[in-house]
Amino acid sequence: MRRDPALRSRRHQQHRESRDEQRESDWLSTWQHVYDTYHQSARRDALGEDFTGWDSSYDGSPIPLAHMREWRDAAVERILSLKPRRLLEIGVGSGALMGRLAPDCQSFVGTDLSPVAISGLSAQVTAHPELRRGVELRPQPAHDTNGLRPESFDTVVLNSVVQYFPSGEYLDEVLSVAVDLTAPGGADFVGDVRNLRLHRCLLSAVQARRSEENADRQTLRRAVDRAVATENELLVDPGYFTDLATRHRDVAAVDIQVKQAVHENELSRYRYDVVLTKASSRGSTGLLGRLTGGRRSAGASRFLAARRRSRGPVG
Template sequence: MSALDPAISGSATAEGPTDGQAKGPAEGPAEGTAERTTEGTAVQGSPAENPDLARIVDSFPGVDRSVVLADEHRSDGRRSWTAYVLPRRNEAVTDDGAALEQSYVEEWRGVFDHVYGASAPGDATFDTRGWQSSYTGAEVDDADMRAWTDDTVERIQALGGRRLLEIGCGTGLLLHRLHADAERYTASDITAGAMTRIRDAFGGTLPEGVELFQAPADDLSPVPPGSVDGVILNSVSQYLPDEPYLDRVLRQAVDVLDDGGFLFVGDVRSAALNRAFAAGIELARAPGGAPAEKVQTLAERRCGMGTELLVDPGYFTDLAAALPRVAHVAVLPKRGRSDTEMTRYRYDVVIRLDRIPGGAAPAIEWTPWAERRPDAAEVRRILVEERPESLGLLDVPNSRTAADHAAAELLARPDGPATAEEALKAARAAVGRTVDPEDLFALGDELPYAVRLSWARSQPDGGYDVAIVRSAPDGGPAPEPRFPSEPAPPRRHVNAPWFSRVEHLNLAKLRAHVRERLDGQEMPGRFVVLESLPFAADGSVDRDALRTIHWA
């Protein structure tokens, strides 16, 4: 956990408005889950595009081009619209995007050099400065940070591994808790200050087996190929500039891993859940009487102009096709009871190379959760009394995220609630029965079963799948279930946050501009700021590709 590459892990730092972090320059939609709001589609037989609205949007000085598409079929038979907006680019973006990518990396280096340059805390092994809640702006409570750290350490320790490499180690939050059980612990960070902090915490001399080197995340040249059996990249991905950079990091990580090794990518910001997260933040910050449209505008700005990398789980599930050594990919919601954005909205990924230690579990019979709607107590009863070899549940509604998702959908409706307070009440009322992921995880702590939860299908409301398999009788690794990853909602996997460094589109002024020029037409419910327009083979704008952008 550290900065940029070296990411500070956690939520936001004190450098201005945050996106939840240190701030610097096989089933379709849930079957039968009536309590979950859904993303609608165009009414069959009706126009799915509104060129008249697009012309109004295009007339705003800061807009280069827009496409306005139908979003929802409403109960009153009318339609909601989403405006996909490409801002006018300045020369820096159009002429030298590669330089901007590198500038993004260097800016994060500067942020964390500043953070690590301050005086060390009393406990140098637990340095969590810069971790602030995106909801309140206050520092995340020490107890919540310790719980988050302990859960992460426990998840990594369960993977085994005696020769570990941590990319982006920061001040050693994980290193101090993992190195004693390792034969060798090598750690890198982009900042010299992080290296100094770790050495100072050990009294100036590193323990035997601990090695450090300073480098960005995409430079693992000091590590020989096949020399480690575990690579840790925790709370780092959000500080990388784009998908090609992330690709380079993971490919190099695979190269340094020995046969049968693992890659742990922790605390990843979910592109699939970004709209829900942004709506929850802005509603938490807004006065109760704030106009709902203003809250929606702020949420749109947070989504479309954020400065951190968002990664859809589909990026990781696709790695098996991209990297031949990948044997298994697990996309895991975070464990824990703390009500923080890390627990609610981040996820971990475990990538096993070459083989699965416990082998693959026999085929699981998957049942939509909505058929029986069991809570954790009922699942426990089934395991204790019926003693099945396995149990699989699809699309379990998530108590951590359901209300924020409902709020995001309500705010995007032109006929939705008028104020922030009304939106909050309506969102809470729209949520039916849900299950806390930790209630199910905890069953594996007391019963002879391995409990696995998955976000592989990246549902926008945070719904998850559950596989429970009987533990190995000899106490060895439990077999790993194969979760369905398709069909999942179409997704573009990764954003490019460095675009936002040069965007100055004022969404509040854009909305006012459009509203003043409406002539009996309905206001778009959402404005999605684009990094680029997707084009089809014939040169036309690819409307279907636009609909895959779900982080904004």
């Protein structure tokens, strides 16, 4: 049974009404501006090889190319193991994953909040004959399903994107959208999620590196508290995703995967990947409908944290 699209959009609308839409839209505009600026100056020589902006939180220097290639290849390998044929990547960015995934797929749709990212990537696709067929790129935010048919993708990818979401409610909505767009039995890969449980560990390591050698514990603790208070990205406890499986019939399985890497860095140590498998038989209500009748459960909120911080994106 195909779900009624009007019903689905009403559910999304209901979910939105309980939120501070102005704040969310300001937040999205801010990140769009950040990424438009970033993609304007991006190097566009080799597709998927531009890691400008992926700077170390410890000292601000670029994360070494070998580390970034390992990070990208590990994500590609995990996604290819899902055997994608019709793939949607939400937040496709500069195409780091797309360049390797699209040639193996029958169709690849990439969306991004940043129109500048999409136009730059479109120009690169035109220059790659092996990508031209079957690739479609659309400038639209993650919650926007315009032009995307329900259940038309066997794999939906959100890699290194959810940290820029304005709130846990927005994450709920986007996961609902992703699951609705996924065919029964398909998978949603939510990669490179910043781990809320390890947040203080990361910040302590960063502050210890940045502080004077003889800084005392109190000073360090205060610096970590300040860094926690000024965090402006969304961090998610892995429990949020395991909780999804218990709350939603469409999510048949949740696989939380620690990063596997030879190179140790803040990406391999403090982030994780998640694979949500959509049930093969279609239920009658979508994911969002089961999010406690449109209201986010108190249970889910304990797994989320959106905090302000002053510096720009990691990449």
